[in-house]
Amino acid sequence: xxxxxxxxxxxxxxxxxxxxxxxxxxxxxxxxxxxxxxxxxxxxxxxxxxxxxxxxxxxxxxxxxxxxxxxxxxxxxxxxxxxxxxxxxxxxxxxxxxxxxxxxxxxxxxxxxxxxxxxxxxxxxxxxxxxxxxxxxxxxxxxxxxxxxxxxxxxxxxxxxxxxxxxxxxxxxxxxxxxxxxxxxxxxxxxxxxxxxxxxxxxxxxxxxxxxxxxxxxxxxxxxxxxxxxxxxxxxxxxxxxxxxxxxxxxxxxxxxxxxxxxxxxxxxxxxxxxxxxxxxxxxxxxxxxxxxxxxxxxxxxxxxxxxxxxxxxxxxxxxxxxxxxxxxxxxxxxxxxxxxxxxxxxxxxxxxxxxxxxxxxxxxxxxxxxxxxxxxxxxxxxxxxxxxxxxx
Ligand SMILES: *Cc1c(COP(=O)(O)O)cnc(C)c1O
Numbered sequence: 001x002x003x004x005x006x007x008x009x010x011x012x013x014x015x016x017x018x019x020x021x022x023x024x025x026x027x028x029x030x031x032x033x034x035x036x037x038x039x040x041x042x043x044x045x046x047x048x049x050x051x052x053x054x055x056x057x058x059x060x061x062x063x064x065x066x067x068x069x070x071x072x073x074x075x076x077x078x079x080x081x082x083x084x085x086x087x088x089x090x091x092x093x094x095x096x097x098x099x100x101x102x103x104x105x106x107x108x109x110x111x112x113x114x115x116x117x118x119x120x121x122x123x124x125x126x127x128x129x130x131x132x133x134x135x136x137x138x139x140x141x142x143x144x145x146x147x148x149x150x151x152x153x154x155x156x157x158x159x160x161x162x163x164x165x166x167x168x169x170x171x172x173x174x175x176x177x178x179x180x181x182x183x184x185x186x187x188x189x190x191x192x193x194x195x196x197x198x199x200x201x202x203x204x205x206x207x208x209x210x211x212x213x214x215x216x217x218x219x220x221x222x223x224x225x226x227x228x229x230x231x232x233x234x235x236x237x238x239x240x241x242x243x244x245x246x247x248x249x250x251x252x253x254x255x256x257x258x259x260x261x262x263x264x265x266x267x268x269x270x271x272x273x274x275x276x277x278x279x280x281x282x283x284x285x286x287x288x289x290x291x292x293x294x295x296x297x298x299x300x301x302x303x304x305x306x307x308x309x310x311x312x313x314x315x316x317x318x319x320x321x322x323x324x325x326x327x328x329x330x331x332x333x334x335x336x337x338x339x340x341x342x343x344x345x346x347x348x349x350x351x352x353x354x355x356x357x358x359x360x361x362x363x364x365x366x367x368x369x370x371x372x373x374x375x376x377x378x379x380x381x382x383x384x385x386x387x388x389x390x391x392x393x
Pocket of ligand 1: 091092093094116119158162187189190208209210211212221222223
């Protein structure tokens with residue numbers, strides 16, 4: 001693990017490019033190599049810092065883990081607080097499973113009523129198998145979240161939420177959890193570490209579907225956790241080793257390659273999204289637009305206070321038409337796009353959309369005709385022209 005450059009004081013866009021770079025030596029690599037070794041030369045007692053078998057640890061993970069930790073933990077206190085560690089997993093769901101493994105049998109999990117749907121399905125499975133009580137809350141309702149924390153073991157936060165884009169008051173809910181000794185995890189997939197840093201607001205763990213913005217090219221499935229708590233990191237890494245929820249060397253290399261351009265990609269996607277939101281709000285074929293950039297959005301002020309930008313995911317409900325059901329109407333818009341891709345997932349360079357309730361596991365309080373738009377980095381006028389014609393079709 002000798003490749004971390006001294007990251008102190010570097011701006012996030014620079015960290016995304018420079019953190020986790022190989023050591024600067026004559027003839028050395030600019031990019032880390034892709035080490036393909038399932039085992040390592042080792043004899044006798046192995047210390048935790050030594051590589052021995054690639055399910056437990058491999059240098060294939062370290063450059064990406066260092067870069068992500070540098071981004072999520074930057075700007076923390078200068079008083080010697082642990083810098084933080086990232087732990088890469090084979091998927092975002094594997095990372096969520098590792099976090100849920102912290103719950104004791106019969107414990108209590110506080111979680112958003114709207115959140116990533118497979119995570120909710122897993123929470124219900126954990127609940128059924130381990131007698132864990134689930135307390136679903138409106139994560140934007142701070143009083144409700146705080147009230148639900150009494151006697152809880154773990155708070156899961158998503159902000160903005162998937163797909164409703166509700167914004168939690170991160171300092172308030174994470175501070176309340178900390179004050180009550182309730183461990184907290186924030187899914188930071190939508191905001192990225194450039195958009196917000198939950199660890200600075202008091203989160204114990206940050207979670208990512210690396211599949212989305214961090215890798216950014218819709219070509220890998222990966223996840224990660226980040227924490228400043230060294231003991232917790234050891235526990236989570238131990239879960240990864242025992243459950244085998246590990247990432248392949250090629251995939252992690254691609255994720256680091258993607259991370260290098262995160263600042264440019266996310267900046268462009270956010271600018272595109274804000275402009276599309278502005279135009280959609282005035283569109284005759286649109287009934288509702290959800291995005292924290294809208295001054296009238298319930299999460300607008302909070303997002304302004306705790307985020308850098310408003311993200312690049314938009315919720316849209318098409319205006320209904322006589323004789324056409326809302327589901328049919330929304331599906332017709334998705335059918336009509338030519339440049340936008342009808343696909344699930346988000347955070348790639350390409351713009352995508354889907355009607356979320358087509359998934360049977362999506363929360364029933366999500367409107368049936370809500371389209372989730374993931375805005376990419378294409379030319380804004382091309383995106384607008386296609387969106388406009390699909391809404392009018
Ligand atoms: C996609 C996603 C996940 C799950 O990640 P995978 O990489 O698909 O396993 C978790 N949380 C959010 C917010 C997501 O969008």
